[in-house]
Amino acid sequence: MKRLIFTLVALLGLCGSSYAAVDWESKGMQIAGEIIANPAGFFYDFQQDLESTTPLPPGKRFGVQMGLFPTTIPMTYTNLSLKVRLHGEGRIAPGVPQLDLVGGYWDMLAAKMATKDSETIDSAKFGGYYAGAILSTSVSPRVRTFWGYKRSVLKAKLDFKAGEEPALLGTTVNSFDTGFEDDFFIAGIETPKGIGKLWSMQLNYGLKTQTFSSKVSWYGKYFELGLNIFPEGVLVFHPVWNFHLNF
Amino acid sequence: MLLPGVILAGEAQIIALSGAVDVRLTREGQWTSAKEKMEIPEGGAIRTGAKGAAVVLMPNKTKIWLKESSNLEIEQRQTLSSRLMLVFGNMKVRVPHLMRREKFEVRNPVAICAVRGTEFTMSANEEGKMDIKVLYGEVKLKFTVPPQKGAAEFNIPQGQGLSSAETGKAAKPVLLTAKSEREALENWNPGLKPEERQKELQEKENDRAQVKDFARATTKAENSVKSFLNIVKESDLEAGRTLTDVHGNVVRVDQRMIRPDASTIQFMNLVKRPVYANYAKATKGFMYNGGAVANRLDLAQMSMGFNKALPSRIEEWPSFFNGNEVNPTFASFILANRTNASDIFFVAEGYRYDATRDELVDNLSVLAPGRTWAVTSPYDKHTMIAGVLADNTGTAVNEAQEMLNALSRLEIRDSDLIVSGNSSNGLKLQYKSGSTYVNMNGIGATDVKWGMAVDQTPTSGHNYDYSASGDNAPLANFRADAYAIGNDMTGTTANQGIMWYAREDYVINNGGGIRTADSITNSAQDPFSLLKNLAAESVVYVKQSNSNDTAGIISDITAYDDVKNADWFGGRNIDVVIIPDLFVAGIQRMLPAFTKLGD
Numbered sequence: 001m002k003r004l005i006f007t008l009v010a011l012l013g014l015c016g017s018s019y020a021a022v023d024w025e026s027k028g029m030q031i032a033g034e035i036i037a038n039p040a041g042f043f044y045d046f047q048q049d050l051e052s053t054t055p056l057p058p059g060k061r062f063g064v065q066m067g068l069f070p071t072t073i074p075m076t077y078t079n080l081s082l083k084v085r086l087h088g089e090g091r092i093a094p095g096v097p098q099l100d101l102v103g104g105y106w107d108m109l110a111a112k113m114a115t116k117d118s119e120t121i122d123s124a125k126f127g128g129y130y131a132g133a134i135l136s137t138s139v140s141p142r143v144r145t146f147w148g149y150k151r152s153v154l155k156a157k158l159d160f161k162a163g164e165e166p167a168l169l170g171t172t173v174n175s176f177d178t179g180f181e182d183d184f185f186i187a188g189i190e191t192p193k194g195i196g197k198l199w200s201m202q203l204n205y206g207l208k209t210q211t212f213s214s215k216v217s218w219y220g221k222y223f224e225l226g227l228n229i230f231p232e233g234v235l236v237f238h239p240v241w242n243f244h245l246n247f
Numbered sequence: 248m249l250l251p252g253v254i255l256a257g258e259a260q261i262i263a264l265s266g267a268v269d270v271r272l273t274r275e276g277q278w279t280s281a282k283e284k285m286e287i288p289e290g291g292a293i294r295t296g297a298k299g300a301a302v303v304l305m306p307n308k309t310k311i312w313l314k315e316s317s318n319l320e321i322e323q324r325q326t327l328s329s330r331l332m333l334v335f336g337n338m339k340v341r342v343p344h345l346m347r348r349e350k351f352e353v354r355n356p357v358a359i360c361a362v363r364g365t366e367f368t369m370s371a372n373e374e375g376k377m378d379i380k381v382l383y384g385e386v387k388l389k390f391t392v393p394p395q396k397g398a399a400e401f402n403i404p405q406g407q408g409l410s411s412a413e414t415g416k417a418a419k420p421v422l423l424t425a426k427s428e429r430e431a432l433e434n435w436n437p438g439l440k441p442e443e444r445q446k447e448l449q450e451k452e453n454d455r456a457q458v459k460d461f462a463r464a465t466t467k468a469e470n471s472v473k474s475f476l477n478i479v480k481e482s483d484l485e486a487g488r489t490l491t492d493v494h495g496n497v498v499r500v501d502q503r504m505i506r507p508d509a510s511t512i513q514f515m516n517l518v519k520r521p522v523y524a525n526y527a528k529a530t531k532g533f534m535y536n537g538g539a540v541a542n543r544l545d546l547a548q549m550s551m552g553f554n555k556a557l558p559s560r561i562e563e564w565p566s567f568f569n570g571n572e573v574n575p576t577f578a579s580f581i582l583a584n585r586t587n588a589s590d591i592f593f594v595a596e597g598y599r600y601d602a603t604r605d606e607l608v609d610n611l612s613v614l615a616p617g618r619t620w621a622v623t624s625p626y627d628k629h630t631m632i633a634g635v636l637a638d639n640t641g642t643a644v645n646e647a648q649e650m651l652n653a654l655s656r657l658e659i660r661d662s663d664l665i666v667s668g669n670s671s672n673g674l675k676l677q678y679k680s681g682s683t684y685v686n687m688n689g690i691g692a693t694d695v696k697w698g699m700a701v702d703q704t705p706t707s708g709h710n711y712d713y714s715a716s717g718d719n720a721p722l723a724n725f726r727a728d729a730y731a732i733g734n735d736m737t738g739t740t741a742n743q744g745i746m747w748y749a750r751e752d753y754v755i756n757n758g759g760g761i762r763t764a765d766s767i768t769n770s771a772q773d774p775f776s777l778l779k780n781l782a783a784e785s786v787v788y789v790k791q792s793n794s795n796d797t798a799g800i801i802s803d804i805t806a807y808d809d810v811k812n813a814d815w816f817g818g819r820n821i822d823v824v825i826i827p828d829l830f831v832a833g834i835q836r837m838l839p840a841f842t843k844l845g846d
Contacts, residue, residue: 058404059385090364090384094343141382141428142406172718177769192406195420208776 038234040180044154045233046071047106047128048213049226049240052081053186054200055100055136055146056246061085065224065244071106076113079106083246089137102150103131120164128154128179134186146202147187154180182206188215196221219244257306258286259321265437266315267296289324295336300437305329309351312339312435322354330354337370339435342384354391357414361387368431375414380423380431381405394418486828491759493784494526494822500782502829509556510576513655516547518824531713532725533749533788533810536818543586547785547823550655552576554600576600577657578607582787584821589638590692591647592819594748594787596631597657611734613657614676614697615664626669626699631730631748632659632676633789634695635816636687646690653678660684661697672743673697673733694816698730698746707797711749711806721761722754727790727810729800745792747810753784755824778827787821790814 050067063083071077081104089098111126118124132150139145158176165172188202197220204213213233217226217240226240261270261281269278274290281301287293295301295317303311303319307329313319317336323329330352331340342351342362353360355371358379365384371377379386386403390411393399397417403409408427411418423431433444487501499519507513523543528534554574558567567573577600583593598607601619610620610627620627632654636647653659658679663671673696677684687695701708711727714720727750732743754762757780767777791811800806814820 059402088364088384091344094364138383138405141380141423141432173764173768174718175769192422194422195407 040154040156040178042234043075043108043126043156044128044152044180045213045228045230045235045238046075046077047130047152047154048204048215048230049228049238050077050079050081050106050242051102051104051130051150051152052083052242052244053102053132053134053148053150053202053204053215054188054190054198054217054219055098055134055144056083056085057196057198058089058098058144060246063244063246065104065242067106067240067242069241070238076109077106078109080104095137097135097137100134100136101132102134102148103129105129120160120166122159122161123157124159125155125157128152132184132186136190142191144190145188146190147185150184150186150204152182152184182208193218194220215240221246258288259291259303259305259324261285261287261293262302262304263437264299264301266299268299268301269294269296287321289321292318292320292334294318300435302435302437307345307349307351308343310341314338314435328352333369333371335372337368339366339368339431341366357392357411358388358390360389375411377411378408379403379410380408380427382428382431486826488757488779488782488826488828490755490757490782490824490826492520492822492824493753493755493759493761493786494524495759496520496523498824500824500826502826504829506557507550510554511550511552511656512557513551514549514829516823516825518545518547518822519543523822528812529725529751531807532751533727533786533790534812535786535788535820536812536814537820538818540586543584543822545821545823546581546583546585547825548581548583548655549579550581550657551578552656574600574602574605575607579655579657581651581655582785582821582823583651584819585651588645589647591636591651592634592816592821593636593651593654594631594633594789594821595654596629597654597659599657611664611669611699614659614661614671616657616660618664620669624669626734628702628734629700630697631700631746632695632697633746633748633816634687635693635819636695637691637693639691647693649680650678650687650690650693650695653680659687662686669734671697671733673699673731674743696732696743696746696815698732698748699734701729701731701745701797701800706801707799709800709802709806711803711810713803713807719763719765721763723761724750724752726750726752727806729792729797729806729809731797742795744795745797745809746815747788747790747792749788749790749810751786755782755784756780757782782824782826784822784824787823788814789816 050071052065056063065081066072067077067079071079081102084101085098086101087096087099090096105127107127111124115121115124130150130152132148134146134148136144136146156176156178160166160174165174185205185207186202188200190198190200193199197218200217202215211232213231214229215226217224219225222243222245224240224242224244228238228240230236230238261283264281264283268281270281270285270287271278271292272288278294281293287303293301293303293313295313295315297315299315301313303313305311311319311331314337317338318334319338320332320334322332327346327348328350331354333353333355340353340362342365344364345351351362353362353369355369355377356373357371357375357377360379362384365386366382367386368380369378379388381403383405385405388401388403388409390399392414394415394417397419401409401420403420406423407420408423409418409420429445429448432448434447487499489497489499492498497520501517503515505513505515520543521541523540525539526535552575554576558564578598579595581593581595583591585591596609597613598609599612599616601608601612603619604622609629611630612619613630636650638645638647660677661671662675662677674688676687676695676697678687687693703709708729710729713725715723727747730746730748732746756762762781791813793809793811800809
């Protein structure tokens with residue numbers, strides 16, 4: 001423990017000195033530019049934070065999950081994910097992998113609140129859903145690999161009030177209806193780090209966007225702590241905190 | 248084909264053995280030497296000696312390995328229910344998938360385990376010591392004698408185990424260690440020496456180590472390639488696309504961002520067309536007088552210079568531009584029809600840094616380096632330069648290109664404005680060739696004029712601006728701005744005439760169709776996909792004026808009527824297609840630079 005504390009203190013010291021070298025204002029402007037360039041992509045990265053694409057632990061049949069950070073707080077993504085085990089590993093026949101169905105839905109609360117206060121926006125809908133299937137198989141007693149597919153959709157719709165429509169190159173714009181959708185291949189590995197505590201690492205590949213993202217997670221009985229990495233995203237690193245229950 | 252019921256009707260069978268192995272066929276029977284393929288009925292038992300080992304196959308395909316000094320009883324052997332009792336010793340059990348209602352239990356003096364699709368090891372002695380390691384699946388364990396403390400039932404998933412030192416003592420599952428996992432996974436077949444049991448595992452570990460080494464080497468190689476690519480990308484960003492323009496011509500667009508010198512950024516958009524077909528005048532548009540052209544090349548070029556050398560790495564630019572002492576020194580925007588390198592038709596706009604105003608200005612100072620005009624001056628108006636740059640056929644120098652380069656660096660001046668005075672006829676432009684300034688007009692067939700934007704007043708001077716109206720109208724804009732050639736309105740060289748700087752601007756897709764606002768705003772595509780199918784096309788003309796007098800140009804209609812079909816510089820236009828691919832990336836990476844310019 002003492003060694004751990006010393007290490008953390010040393011790391012904090014290093015971080016402190018490195019912060020001084022970072023030009024935060026420039027970085028902020030750069031991030032703002034990237035968000036303007038691809039707003040749906042920026043918000044979609046947060047959707048990926050709440051998407052649960054790890055298999056159910058051995059012996060569990062159902063799971064529910066709720067993304068807490070950075071989804072519910074501060075992004076106001078109210079969300080719920082479900083997992084159902086269709087087949088336990090080796091149940092039908094030896095070697096047949098575990099099959100889980102996963103899916104979830106989210107809705108941005110802030111978009112609805114902003115609509116109420118806006119004089120120009122009539123209605124705003126900002127949300128998304130995902131659904132997929134995960135196969136998992138044990139390569140050794142303490143290591144499971146999993147792979148699967150998910151379809152992920154983000155929807156953003158903005159209707160302007162009559163008479164308040166903005167003009168784009170001389171043309172009146174009544175509504176914005178945009179979004180983001182992609183199909184992903186998922187591959188990952190999971191290993192326990194204690195009783196009821198698991199560690200997993202997974203790679204997601206978007207077929208349309210042709211981009212990789214990775215997730216590293218530590219999860220126990222109730223909570224999942226993770227670090228999602230989006231190499232081509234605006235915010236490359238997303239620390240993640242999710243609540244889940246498996247039955 | 249055998250029915251499942253028939254298969255289950257069989258008995259447990261010894262399929263392999265080594266050393267001393269005995270069987271007892273009934274509960275009260277005598278122990279006799281075991282042989283291969285011997286069947287053990289319900290109530291029977293098998294035991295191994297100090298160096299004995301055996302493998303038993305149950306009718307439901309459950310396989311049981313017994314190590315030395317072990318005793319196993321087959322307590323129950325029915326179609327849907329089997330129960331084994333490990334009296335003492337070590338065994339490994341692999342239970343395959345079972346029928347829906349089938350039950351399989353393994354018991355020892357301390358606990359009973361229910362299993363299904365599971366592989367696990369169990370060791371026990373008669374004093375109540377027990378050890379279970381679950382390799383695959385899950386074991387539901389229940390202590391037959393509940394411990395004094397803690398739970399009496401556990402679900403032990405794979406990768407975990409449970410040890411109990413004596414009867415009644417509390418125990419709970421723990422993670423398997425690498426050593427205990429290896430011991431459980433080793434080959435339990437009879438007749439193997441201890442060193443042979445882990446041979447396969449060792450080989451697998453060696454394979455794994457080799458894969459890890461390979462992955463490490465691959466990552467290293469990948470990083471080397473990435474760093475190499477980064478260097479290449481940063482030194483010369485580029486993008487390209489092939490599409491069809493609004494007139495139906497196949498267009499290849501190539502974009503480059505280069506640094507011609509340490510303190511200058513240059514963005515180039517090259518537009519190549521194998522065939523440029525003639526086209527009719529668009530309604531509310533302008534007349535093209537150039538006819539069909541083969542192997543056409545147009546370009547849009549933006550250059551910007553700074554008072555300091557730029558960092559070599561683009562990533563360092565945000566913090567660089569955030570420094571207070573970095574100022575742009577000039578900016579130039581050039582559109583050119585460069586199909587013939589010796590005869591270039593161009594339109595250029597320049598900006599020069601005014602230290603007093605601390606901003607880039609586009610007034611007369613563009614044509615008079617070193618001089619400034621106050622914001623209140625009547626000469627503080629936008630200027631543009633247009634014309635034809637031609638080679639001098641008598642020299643081997645490509646003067647046309649040299650002049651275009653000088654324009655892009657803004658190394659130009661008007662000989663009437665360099666020292667004093669505020670007026671010129673717009674025909675005396677010079678460019679810097681080596682260390683001296685040379686008159687442009689007079690080199691070959693070069694014909695260059697500069698103009699100053701005409702005042703926009705209610706009674707004289709008006710530009711022409713037309714866009715289709717209505718819901719979901721095509722994104723197209725036709726515009727013409729009047730420029731008085733030179734700015735000498737009252738002197739001896741007054742009224743050289745008016746140049747109409749006319750443009751037809753379109754937002755098109757890759758097929759050449761004109762986009763509508765709805766097709767952009769109401770799309771399920773992400774912005775990057777949208778932008779991949781989006782381009783801007785600008786057709787530029789420099790037209791003559793019917794009146795050469797601003798007095799009558801008081802509305803869109805009179806402005807359009809004043810634009811002649813005839814061009815100022817022969818029957819030519821500039822037709823550039825600009826794709827956003829590189830621009831978006833540039834904006835993302837250099838936004839702080841633009842905010843600085845805004846200041």
